[in-house]
Amino acid sequence: MSKPKETLNPFEIARTQIDRVGKKLNLDGGMLEVLKNPRRELTVHFPVKMDDGKVKVFTGYRVQYNDAIGPFKGGIRYHWNVSLDEVRALACWMTWKCAVMGIPYGGAKGGVICNPKEMSKNELEHMTRRYASEIAIIIGPEKDIPAPDVYTDGQTMAWIMDTISMSKGFAVPGVVTGKPLVIGGSLGRDEATSRGLMYAVREAAKKVKLTLKGATIAVQGFGNVGMHFARLMHDEQGSKIIAVSDSKGGIVSEKGFDPKEVQVFKEKTGSVVGFPGTKPVSNEEILELDVDILAPCALEGVLTSENAPRVKAKIIGEGANGPTTPEADDIFHKRGIVLIPDILANGGGVTVSYFEWVQNLSEFFWTKADVDQKLEGVMVGAFNRVWEMRESKKVDMRQGAYMVAINRVVEAYKWRGIFP
Numbered sequence: 170m171s172k173p174k175e176t177l178n179p180f181e182i183a184r185t186q187i188d189r190v191g192k193k194l195n196l197d198g199g200m201l202e203v204l205k206n207p208r209r210e211l212t213v214h215f216p217v218k219m220d221d222g223k224v225k226v227f228t229g230y231r232v233q234y235n236d237a238i239g240p241f242k243g244g245i246r247y248h249w250n251v252s253l254d255e256v257r258a259l260a261c262w263m264t265w266k267c268a269v270m271g272i273p274y275g276g277a278k279g280g281v282i283c284n285p286k287e288m289s290k291n292e293l294e295h296m297t298r299r300y301a302s303e304i305a306i307i308i309g310p311e312k313d314i315p316a317p318d319v320y321t322d323g324q325t326m327a328w329i330m331d332t333i334s335m336s337k338g339f340a341v342p343g344v345v346t347g348k349p350l351v352i353g354g355s356l357g358r359d360e361a362t363s364r365g366l367m368y369a370v371r372e373a374a375k376k377v378k379l380t381l382k383g384a385t386i387a388v389q390g391f392g393n394v395g396m397h398f399a400r401l402m403h404d405e406q407g408s409k410i411i412a413v414s415d416s417k418g419g420i421v422s423e424k425g426f427d428p429k430e431v432q433v434f435k436e437k438t439g440s441v442v443g444f445p446g447t448k449p450v451s452n453e454e455i456l457e458l459d460v461d462i463l464a465p466c467a468l469e470g471v472l473t474s475e476n477a478p479r480v481k482a483k484i485i486g487e488g489a490n491g492p493t494t495p496e497a498d499d500i501f502h503k504r505g506i507v508l509i510p511d512i513l514a515n516g517g518g519v520t521v522s523y524f525e526w527v528q529n530l531s532e533f534f535w536t537k538a539d540v541d542q543k544l545e546g547v548m549v550g551a552f553n554r555v556w557e558m559r560e561s562k563k564v565d566m567r568q569g570a571y572m573v574a575i576n577r578v579v580e581a582y583k584w585r586g587i588f589p
């Protein structure tokens with residue numbers, strides 16, 4: 170693959186997205202500057218004693234981007250490519266995501282530069298607990314509530330919850346979401362991002378008159394989001410999953426396969442690659458397959474001006490945050506491809522995080538049916554708001570979503586005013 174011409178710096182991309190919409194909304198220059206800057210950034214360098222007895226210093230971040238609407242909210246990512254600009258972008262996107270979904274949170278994100286695949290469970294626990302205690306000064310159920318993201322999960326959240334609870338002297342379940350059920354997690358949180366993505370794709374399919382039964386799907390990324398999305402589309406919509414990939418590569422089969430069997434295979438072998446009855450496909454090629462629906466569910470910056478002209482899908486559902494550059498957005502828009510942007514498409518995760526937090530604060534737990542039904546209502550409502558904005562302003566779905574989100578945050582500033 171040749172190199173795209175445009176920047177792949179996620180925070181530069183996030184700011185371009187704000188600029189583009191700011192102009193169309195005639196936003197005042199001062200307000201635009203407010204929206205383009207994070208409110209608070211914490212960088213921590215902290216030591217962890219590794220299994221071999223040696224001490225290693227890790228760098229982590231927590232960026233609290235904007236809390237005009239409510240407490241900060243957003244996941245924590247463990248990845249070797251984490252950088253301050255990436256965390257800023259992800260925190261910025263959380264702000265718009267919560268606003269577009271209509272849930273009462275601002276946006277934040279955290280990250281630690283590490284390679285979780287090369288660390289033991291013991292090392293991960295110590296790194297997580299020390300990172301949690303480093304950021305403890307700014308997180309809490311009423312101010313900033315972390316959750317899982319790339320390479321973090323319920324176990325990570327349990328360690329953070331325990332670390333914060335130990336220093337308080339009592340259990341504080343509301344400090345994080347995405348927890349295991351027994352310590353205050355919510356039914357349906359594990360698959361929430363994917364279930365929400367399924368609802369969003371279903372609504373988009375209605376608009377473009379695509380029948381989901383038998384529709385072909387390629388999914389880049391087979392982590393929590395991609396795996397559940399493939400499963401739900403296969404089991405609940407009768408769609409044909411013809412390709413999936415993970416960090417080691419991908420698989421494709423024209424006949425399609427059951428993602429649940431691929432999941433079992435991946436648990437045994439460590440990858441989807443080599444699943445019987447499939448051919449190998451690379452992580453670049455999977456984006457250009459001849460499918461009805463493409464779901465990038467891995468990392469940022471994979472759809473660029475370089476490969477966008479070759480994408481064949483009719484609908485793109487962004488399970489990942491930031492997979493598409495603004496230049497690629499323009500190409501998809503011109504080509505009539507309906508792209509459901511990350512801040513809408515994967516908003517089901519933070520929506521059920523909100524449900525989890527509400528259940529924690531009220532100490533009353535809901536059934537799975539309650540969670541799914543409320544999630545569906547929030548997703549369909551947000552989808553329609555964005556679709557209407559897209560129609561009335563004649564913009565693409567991303568700009569429509571940004572308009573809905575930015576309007577809300579700006580309205581919050583109008584009521585609250587600028588302190589002092």
Ligand code: GLU
Pocket residue numbers: 242243244245266314315316317318319346490515516518519520522
């Ligand atoms: N990390 C997820 C996201 O990017 C979930 C955030 C949350 O639940 O707070 O939306």
